Amino acid sequence: DTEVTQTPKHLVMGMTNKKSLKCEQHMGHRAMYWYKQKAKKPPELMFVYSYEKLSINESVPSRFSPECPNSSLLNLHLHALQPEDSALYLCASSPDSGSSTDTQYFGPGTRLTVL
Amino acid sequence: RKEVEQDPGPFNVPEGATVAFNCTYSNSASQSFFWYRQDCRKEPKLLMSVYSSGNEDGRFTAQLNRASQYISLLIRDSKLSDSATYLCAVNRLTGGGNKLTFGTGTQLKVEL
Numbered sequence: 001d002t003e004v005t006q007t008p009k010h011l012v013m014g015m016t017n018k019k020s021l022k023c024e025q026h027m028g029h030r031a032m033y034w035y036k037q038k039a040k041k042p043p044e045l046m047f048v049y050s051y052e053k054l055s056i057n058e059s060v061p062s063r064f065s066p067e068c069p070n071s072s073l074l075n076l077h078l079h080a081l082q083p084e085d086s087a088l089y090l091c092a093s094s095p096d097s098g099s100s101t102d103t104q105y106f107g108p109g110t111r112l113t114v115l
Numbered sequence: 116r117k118e119v120e121q122d123p124g125p126f127n128v129p130e131g132a133t134v135a136f137n138c139t140y141s142n143s144a145s146q147s148f149f150w151y152r153q154d155c156r157k158e159p160k161l162l163m164s165v166y167s168s169g170n171e172d173g174r175f176t177a178q179l180n181r182a183s184q185y186i187s188l189l190i191r192d193s194k195l196s197d198s199a200t201y202l203c204a205v206n207r208l209t210g211g212g213n214k215l216t217f218g219t220g221t222q223l224k225v226e227l
Contacts, residue, residue: 031212042202042217043159056211090158100146100208101166104215106158 003027004107006091012113015081021110023074023091032074033104034066035090043090043106049074050098081114088112116141119205121218128193128225136188136221138203148179150188151202153220159202163188193225 004025013019023032031050035043048056049068063085065077074091088109094102121138128134140148147166151159163170165186169178176189190197203218 033215042219045214045216048212048214050212056209056214088156094213098208098212100206100213101164102147102206102213103149103161103164104213105161108158111156 004091004093004105006089006107006110008110009108010111010113012115013078013081014115015083017081018077018079020078021076021089021091021112023076023093023107024072025093025105025107026072027093027095027105028071029093029095029105030071031094031096031102032068033092033094034064034074034076035092035106037088037090037109039087047076078112081112083114086112086114117218118142118216119203119218121203121221123219123221125222125224128223130193130195130225130227132193132225133189133191134193134223135190136201136203136223138186138188138218140184140186140203140205140216142205142207143184145184145205145207147206148177148186149204149206149215150175150177150186151204151217153200153202155200159204159217162201190223193223195225195227198223198225 034046037043047066067075091107092104094104150162165177200220202220
């Protein structure tokens, strides 16, 4: 079962709100990822967690704060976002980030609108 | 120059046609290659991994040319349900882990 789940499916928030996006996988994968996708653009990598440790941060603004409570869960905490942060936020997981042939599987995404 | 480049299309083809998409990548350290399919407002779904000289899965064939830094996807006997955006993705293992970079995607519309 190559399933990654994400909640919520949709989120509308104001610029002063604090919210969190959640991602879960039960495939035993040890690498998890956050991507941002704007309309008509490809997904862009934000963060990589490997064995529950943050291993890549693609110079993402601090208003986005990732957290990996355990090997199955990945959160993205949002605070003081801007309207231009509105996008589809995709979570992905892969078996072992130490292998270059790792295949990433994506969750359905959270469609975020910042007002 | 973008790290991964694709023709954005759209490619409008009749049902039953054969269509080919191309993708070039600029970083010679890239190690593995994938084609993902993305339907409108959905997540990317893995279509095929492309290793060494390429592979085939039913109507879909992917080829890799490392010397030219080029991968392709061939769809034979296209169906209406093949209409989607096809994303080329290139993986590079860095000190921090795998970095997957996507092309802009090629839109395919299969018509009656």
